[in-house]
Amino acid sequence: MLPQDTTVRRGVVEVEALYIPDTGAPSETFQCQVVEEDALTLDVEDVGHYTLMWTPTATNTSAQGFTVEDGVLGDDDEPEGLCLAMGFALSEGLIASMTDVRSLAVCPDDPKVVRVQLKDPASASVARKNVVINSSCGICGPREILHDNALNLPMSRDTLRLEHRQFAHLMAQMRSNQQIFQQTGGSHAAAIFDQSGQVLAVAEDLGRHNALDKVIGVVLLSRGDLHGCGVVLSSRLSLEMVLKAVRTGLEMMLAVSAPTSLAIEVAQRFGVTLCGFVRDGRATIFSHPQRVLVT
Structure with missing residues (x-):
């Protein structure tokens, strides 16, 4: 049983559960905190809709909007649904840059719907549409999609350099912000x-793909692009996670767990540095090690 924080945050739901200890003591019923799972629909005008199973963590669910000209609108400092929509659109290849988006807006009648307007819907790269994407699903569909997703992608820039000693600090910073995981043990970051x-x-999110898209x-x-940036992940490094990094311009990926063979192949091809098993001051570099400065 995880230590229970009595503060119930957004993204956490209390349920009644039965705990069976290994000591032979009597079972006991308690209030268990679990990660929230909900649906968010991205309605991309003249393209299609995508329903993502996600974890809403922001407390403000009032109407929010974004345009390239005006920036983020509204009082909430964390327009989480808009962040997920923008990250998903770019990392899935619907758009080539955020300037392809005319506007994003949380539907005033239904905060579980984000409306997306593109400047040129006809040019959107659509491998799938009108689908429900569950929390564990990255690329779901025929195997041909795997090959199509690796076509016409740019090589990553080679501007980022990072001392390996910084890995532990970055991991620690991520963990210290995993409040939902600390309460539930059920989220990625x-x-x-x-x-x-x-x-x-x-x-944070119950899905590793959503956590990446959100951030x-x-x-x-907040800054318009991801050039010169890297990402730390609480999960393994799979093909679809690397493709998201390539499309968005992330140069380095640090993960607590292992990469897959296709993830390594695509990272090598498109210039992304993959570092797996980043734990206790150690790491294994699987591609483009020039960005890691070993001192």
Whole structure:
């Protein structure tokens, strides 16, 4: 049983559960905190809709909007649904840059819907549409999609350099911001850092893909691009996670767990540095080690 924080945050739901200890003591019923799972629909005008199973963590669910000209609108400092929508659109290849988006807005009648307007819907790269994407699903569909997703992608820039000693600090910063995980043990996290090793944003979600898309969106909406940045992940490094990094311009990925063979292949091809098993001051580099300064 995880230590229970009595503060119930957004993204955490209390349920009654039966605990069976290994000591032979009588079972006991208690209030268990679990990660929230909900649906968020991205309605991309003249393209299609995407329903993501996600964890809403922001407390403010009032109407929010974004345009490239005006920036983020509204009082909430964390327009989480908009961040997820922007990150998803870019990392899935619907858009080539955030300037392809005319506007994003949380539907005033239904905060579980984000409306997306593109400047040129006909040019949107659509491998799938009108689908429900569950929390564990990255690329779901025929195997041909795997090959299509690796076509016409740019090589990553080679501007980021990071001392390996900074890995532990970055991991620690991500973990210290995993409040939902600390309460439930049921969420993933992603943290984006810049060339100086400073963490720019951290996001949590029940899905590792959503956590990455959220944090990508946060940084896009605050600074416009991800050039010269890397990402720390609480999960393994799979193909679809690496493709998201390539599309968004992330140069380095640090993960607590292992990469897959296709993830390594794509990272090598498109210039992304993959570092797996980043734990206790150690790491294994699987591609483009020139960005890691060993001192």
